[in-house]
Amino acid sequence: MKKDPFLVGLLCAIFLASVLPCHGAAVPVFHWLSVGLIALMFFMQGARLSRKAVVDGMVAWRLHLLILSCTFVLFPLLGLAAHALLPGLLLPELWLGILFLCCLPSTVQSSIAFTSIAGGNVPAAVCAATASNVLGIFITPVLVGLVLSQHGQLSGNPLNIVFQLLLPFIAGQVLQPWVGAWAHRNKRLLSLSDRGSILVVVYAAFSDAVMQGLWHRLPLADLGLVALADTALLALVLVLTTLLSRILGLPRQDEIAVIFCGSKKTLASGVPMANVLFPATSVGLIVLPLMLYHQIQLFVCAVLARRLSHWQERERAEARAVGQDA
Structure with a gap:
């Protein structure tokens, strides 16, 4: 497994926010910078998706429906079931994070x-991945509202979702030709621009969290529990x-x-959506x-993909051997 530069960048952003969080006059600067970068990211997502990819992702419905x-559907139900069974396992904000994760697109x-x-x-x-991301821009905010409204933590203005996510994406689609x-x-x-935008949003989010005493409220054992969950x-x-x-x-x-x-769950869209949907003090x-x-998911699925590839190669080799014997 090669080192993931993006993971290194995320760790550096968290470390920088921990030792040198933005505060005072820098807070509104990073807030509006995050807003602009999120809008630009979704605009470019709309510009990169061809009309054919969007249409194909929506009309080939049989396989994609599953x-x-x-x-x-499955992810949010599993998240709600886990929270109902073990409500005291994690801090409330971490449970919100698990439930929010379950509502995201692939x-x-x-x-x-x-x-x-x-x-x-x-x-x-x-x-399928295209359809998930396109529909997720519309479905995820609704799902998050349905799943998390009972916690009273969803304070984002619905108009923020429209202005920061939907309108930039639609504008990108309109200007796509x-x-x-x-x-x-x-x-x-x-x-690189998308990843840089996420790093800025992560830094700003963790800066707010650190100023609110994040590392005093989050024992190391809780991180292990989140990874286990x-x-x-x-x-x-x-x-x-x-x-x-x-x-x-279904065929193999x-x-x-x-x-x-x-x-799969997307980090690229998830962090900007969290920044829009939740209070700044909770996003981190x-x-x-x-x-x-x-x-x-990257580590486990990389190993699983290699295993499935080897199994298929072995099955084809065995089939060829049987054909030659016949």
Whole structure:
């Protein structure tokens, strides 16, 4: 496993916020910088998505319905069940983070990459991941409102969601014929820009949390419990997506796409959404479960994708051997 520069950047942002948090006159500066970067990120997401990808992601509904159900139905139900069974396991903000994680859309790049490595249905993964991200911009805020309203922690103005997420995305789609080609030619630059934006948002969020006494309120043991809860959630979803695919009689390639697209949660969209939906003083703790889940899912799914690839290669080799014997 190669070192992930983005993970290093996240750790550095958290460390910097811990030893040198922004305060005083710098707070509104970082607030408006975060707002602008979030809007720019969603604008470029709209500009990068071709109309065909958006349409394909919405009309190929049979396979995608299962993936979307896992992403936006199965996950929230599991999160609510876990909270109902073990309400005292984690701090309230950390439980909010777990529930918020469960409402997020899937990733795009890693879902497609792992499906490809494992020998799954890559076109289906492309469409499903695209559909999840496009629909997630609309579905996630609604889900978060339904799931978390009982906690009284959802204080974000609904208009913020419209102005910072939806309108920039729609504007990107409208201008896609003019800026889409440039966005595709500069994918690497925009990827760095997206990650840089997330690092700024994380720094600002953790600065607020540190000023509120984050590290005095969060024992190290709680971090271990969050990692354990994330791992258990991922393992359960991987098992359930496999079982559901087999119950429905999906081909092996489609099953692989369901496993990898249905178990992922996006950090790239999750952190900006949290910044819009939750009070600034709570965002730092709330995004911790998502940041841990992001790294756990990458490691576990990388190992799983390699295993599935080896199993398929062995099955093909055995089939060829049987054919030669016949």
